[in-house]
Amino acid sequence: MANENTKINIKLPEPSLRRLPWYLAYVKLLKDKGEEYVSSTQIAKDINVDASQIAKDLSFINISGKTRVGYEVNSLVEVLENFLGFTNVHKAFIFGVGSLGAALLQDSGLAQYGMNVVAGFDVKKELAGTMINGIPVYHISEFEQKQKELGANIGILTVPVERAQEATENMIAGGIKAIWNFTPFRIRVPKHIVVQNTSIYAHLAVMFNRLNNLKK
Numbered sequence: 071m072a073n074e075n076t077k078i079n080i081k082l083p084e085p086s087l088r089r090l091p092w093y094l095a096y097v098k099l100l101k102d103k104g105e106e107y108v109s110s111t112q113i114a115k116d117i118n119v120d121a122s123q124i125a126k127d128l129s130f131i132n133i134s135g136k137t138r139v140g141y142e143v144n145s146l147v148e149v150l151e152n153f154l155g156f157t158n159v160h161k162a163f164i165f166g167v168g169s170l171g172a173a174l175l176q177d178s179g180l181a182q183y184g185m186n187v188v189a190g191f192d193v194k195k196e197l198a199g200t201m202i203n204g205i206p207v208y209h210i211s212e213f214e215q216k217q218k219e220l221g222a223n224i225g226i227l228t229v230p231v232e233r234a235q236e237a238t239e240n241m242i243a244g245g246i247k248a249i250w251n252f253t254p255f256r257i258r259v260p261k262h263i264v265v266q267n268t269s270i271y272a273h274l275a276v277m278f279n280r281l282n283n284l285k286k
């Protein structure tokens with residue numbers, strides 16, 4: 071089992087880190103089916119990743135399989151969830167409650183992955199005082215006060231692209247430490263601020279290209 075020390079000491083390569091949520095989603099399915107053990111060969115077959123790669127990735131988080139039976143499913147779920155930080159709850163605010171911001175407020179999947187969205191903020195006065203999926207939306211002028219009450223470290227940025235930098239500066243001034251940036255703008259931040267850029271469109275060109283190659 072990975073303990074706190076292991077977690078601090080390990081430097082996991084990012085490609086391995088990106089694969090861990092796939093393993094977690096897969097072993098959670100096995101857990102729901104009541105399976106007790108799983109081998110890296112079985113995981114490999116079902117999710118199409120090389121078995122030795124899986125064993126290597128999992129060895130980074132200090133979990134090893136038993137000869138013949140493989141990994142214990144319950145421990146694997148627990149260790150992966152702890153390692154990925156999905157069991158710590160991170161409080162987040164959403165900035166920009168338009169079509170994407172509102173959709174993210176609707177998504178209960180975020181909470182399952184350790185992200186607790188506690189409020190949304192928008193410049194539109196008519197949105198203030200509304201609720202989406204039980205989560206309150208406030209006018210942006212209330213951010214400072216709500217930050218004092220709720221203390222969120224993470225800000226999800228879903229404002230129009232031309233407002234991205236200004237909203238980012240406002241978020242940082244209000245105590246946000248990590249920004250999940252959904253805008254296409256490359257926001258500028260001080261070194262101590264974590265930025266994760268995410269776009270559902272980023273993979274499209276790759277998919278179109280693969281599709282075109284299939285046709286040839």
Ligand SMILES: NC(=O)c1ccc[n+]([C@@H]2O[C@H](COP(=O)([O-])OP(=O)(O)OC[C@H]3O[C@@H](n4cnc5c(N)ncnc54)[C@H](O)[C@@H]3O)[C@@H](O)[C@H]2O)c1
Nearest residue numbers: 166167168169170192193228229230231252253268269270
């Ligand atoms: N990353 C992705 O995969 C992805 C997908 C869709 C949209 N987007 C991007 O997300 C952003 C939002 O898109 P949308 O379709 O929801 O737009 P939208 O216009 O529906 O919503 C934007 C909201 O932000 C609010 N806003 C403007 N300035 C603000 C500020 N300073 N602080 C707080 N709120 C503010 C607006 O009033 C509006 O309600 C855009 O930048 C868009 O390009 C990204």
